[in-house]
Amino acid sequence: MAVTEIDSSAETSGTTKAASADNRPRRKTKIFDHVVLWLGVLLMMGPIIVAFTTSTFDHVTIHREGMQFGWGGEFVETYKNVLYQEGGFTGEVTGLLMTQNSLILGLGFAIGKIVVSMLAAYAIVYFRFPLATFSFWVIFTTLLLPLEVRILPSYEVVQQLGMLNTYSGLIIPLIASATGTFFFRQFFKSVPNELMEAARIDGAGPVQFFWDILVPLSKTMMAAIFIIMFVVGWNQYLWPTLMTTEEGYFTLVRGIRNIMQQMIGADIPEYNEALAMAMLAMLPPALVIIIFQRMFIKGLVEQEK
Amino acid sequence: MTTLRIRNAIKQYPNGAQAVKGVSVDVEDGELVVFVGPSGCGKSTLLRMVAGLEEVTDGEIELNGRVVNNLEPADRNIAMVFQNYALYPHMSVRKNLAYGLKNRGTPSDEIDRKVEEAGALLQISEFLDRKPSQLSGGQRQRVAMGRAIVRNPAIFLFDEPLSNLDAKLRNQMRLEIKKLQRRLDTAAIYVTHDQVEAMTLADRIVVLNNGMVEQIGTPTEVYSRPATTFVASFIGAPPMNLIPGELSKGQLHIGAHSMPMNSAHAGPVTFGFRPERAHMNGAASGLAVEIGVIEELGAHRLIHGRVGDHEVTVAQDAELPPPDGRMMLAFNEQDTHLFDPDTGARV
Structure with missing residues (x-):
């Protein structure tokens, strides 16, 4: 009896059964997926949220009770202080000024890198000159020589050029980029050669071809590299610390440390302000990524050709 | 009169390999000459030498009575249609057509007029403000031809322009190319490996093999009096026994x-x-x-x-x-x- 029942039901509702059986494990994995995702979100966002909530308390509370999870009510006061209060040794540097310095460094770093590496890649891919491949690999090997390795000679050069405590001294020594050159080289190589030939027949010279054809085609690629490089530039710490001694050139990232350090002594460190500054320092890179996110992914996965 | 004279053209690559081994061809005014041959026979190289995209190792290329060996492609008064169309993907059709004229310093009202004319001639007027990616293969092909037409060249160079199209569209475009070339009465070189295209389009066929000319003649001559066994087996389907x-x-x-x-x-x-x-x-x-x-x-x-x-x-x-x-x-x-x-x- 039981056997026939199973048989008949398998016959009549075989398809629906298979479908629902298919569905159940899929829903299970869906829930599992979301649990994993939420864990990831918690892990990544947790510290930031705690840092933010803590920054709304006053520093005495933080010193006494540690990190806070609630809303401290000191939000406006703290952030106003961080942005506008003149601090530092000379008492002339504000959070706003440091934000501005960071922006100059981040933008100069990213734009400079894009310009230099695009031009280098253009030369390597489209012009036949002696040792072209060799020079590419020389550029490429500079990946093995990050700033930290060559910091003394770099400092020496910048110092001798009289570029200490200038924006150009902060930015220019950093803008040569092997990674950028490599990315653009790969991209240019994937642009069909016929485009260049068509442009030649259309009477476009090397500069025109670069400007009229290659630059517009590279837009998404440029956006992707801009995001990466802006964040890297914004987060520079070691190089600005060496290059600039005047507080008027301090960046946000350095400012955080400054707040913590200057208060050490009899006073309680202004934990809340340091945390608030960290929040501020995180904001622009996050905004850049949110705004350019779509172009970023487009630049990495597809090319408009 | 003769539009193009290729005299004993040789192309040798730096590694010593010869792609074109002394070819001489004349293209008369308004004539459509097809270069046909198997892959690697040097037909595309020869075309690119005429265009100025490949340097001429030896020999002479004379266009309208002027030796153009050392001229830049843009200064040769030629127009080329590429196999993959080579349209500028970020520019509208209109800008694609106008780009060469703009670089030449043509006044903008004249550019507009020529673009509109070419658009009407090729029936792409309604697509002028679209991007190439929004067009079908056949339409892109037309745009590529439009880009060649607006320049009023002395000679059109077609480099396997139909091989990216499906069979039906290919037959249709083949006919259109022929009509267009007749209407404009401009000399043209057409490179293909497809002997049907060669037979149907050509006023004269140049059969190339291994960098050398096997035979030059009208489609009928090439078909009914092949000069070599290579031509005999290459032209005609099924091939000659x-x-x-x-x-x-x-x-x-x-x-x-x-x-x-x-x-x-x-x-x-x-x-x-x-x-x-x-x-x-x-x-x-x-x-x-x-x-x-x-x-x-x-x-x-x-x-x-x-x-x-x-x-x-x-x-x-x-x-x-x-x-x-x-x-x-x-x-x-x-x-x-x-x-x-x-x-x-x-x-």
Whole structure:
């Protein structure tokens, strides 16, 4: 009896059964997926949220009770202080000024890198000159020589050029980029050669071809590299610390440390302000990524050709 | 008058390989010349030498009476249509058409007029403000031709322009290219590996093989009087049948069979005949073919068989009854071809 029942039901509702059986494990994995995702979100966002909530308390509370999870009510006061209060040794540097310095460094770093590496890649891919491949690999090997390795000679050069405590001294020594050159080289190589030939027949010279054809085609690629490089530039710490001694050139990232350090002594460190500054320092890179996110992914996965 | 004269053009790459080994071709005014040959025969290289995209190692390229060997492509008064169209993907169709004129410093009202004209001529007026990615293959092909037309070149260069299209569209565009070229009455070189395209489009065909010219002639000449065995087997589908034989005293001997041949030549030859130019006579005499496979193609059928050790193919009208077992072939005098077995040249 039981056997026939199973048989008949398998016959009549075989398809629906298979479908629902298919569905159940899929829903299970869906829930599992979301649990994993939420864990990831918690892990990544947790510290930031705690840092933010803590920054709304006053520093005495933080010193006494540690990190806070609630809303401290000191939000406006703290952030106003961080942005506008003149601090530092000379008492002339504000959070706003440091934000501005960071922006100059981040933008100069990213734009400079894009310009230099695009031009280098253009030369390597489209012009036949002696040792072209060799020079590419020389550029490429500079990946093995990050700033930290060559910091003394770099400092020496910048110092001798009289570029200490200038924006150009902060930015220019950093803008040569092997990674950028490599990315653009790969991209240019994937642009069909016929485009260049068509442009030649259309009477476009090397500069025109670069400007009229290659630059517009590279837009998404440029956006992707801009995001990466802006964040890297914004987060520079070691190089600005060496290059600039005047507080008027301090960046946000350095400012955080400054707040913590200057208060050490009899006073309680202004934990809340340091945390608030960290929040501020995180904001622009996050905004850049949110705004350019779509172009970023487009630049990495597809090319408009 | 002659638009283009290629004199003994040689292309040698730095590694010593020769892609074009001394080719001379003339293109007359308003003439459409097709370069045809298998891949790697140097036809595209030759075209690119005319365009100025490849340097000429030796020889001369003369366009409208002016040697252009050392001129930039833009200064040669040529226009080229590429296989993959090579449209600028970020520019609208209008800008694609106008780009070359703009670079030449043409006044903008003249550019507008020419672009509109070309758009109307090619029926792409309604797409002028779209990007190439929003167009179909055939439309892109038209835009690529439009880009060539607006420049009023002395000669059009087509580099396998139809090979990215599907078969139906290819036939249609082929006809349009021919019409357009007739209407503009401008000389053109058309490179293809497709012998059907070559036969249908060309005023004259240049058959290239291995960097050298095998034959230059009208489609009819190339088809009915191939200069070499290469041309004989390359032009025509299915290709010409080639069978080794022996010629002596006006008689051609193939195996046991012999037939009279009006030729003073003597010694070993390669005998050729076109599949569609053989008669099957019911008589007992003729070239005996052992029948193998028969392919029905609707309008006609292809009969594959053997003469001795050699495969031959014969085409037959499908209305005739299919032969069986063995058939006897006879030929008209003008449909037989004799080639030197060593050099492949016609005798």
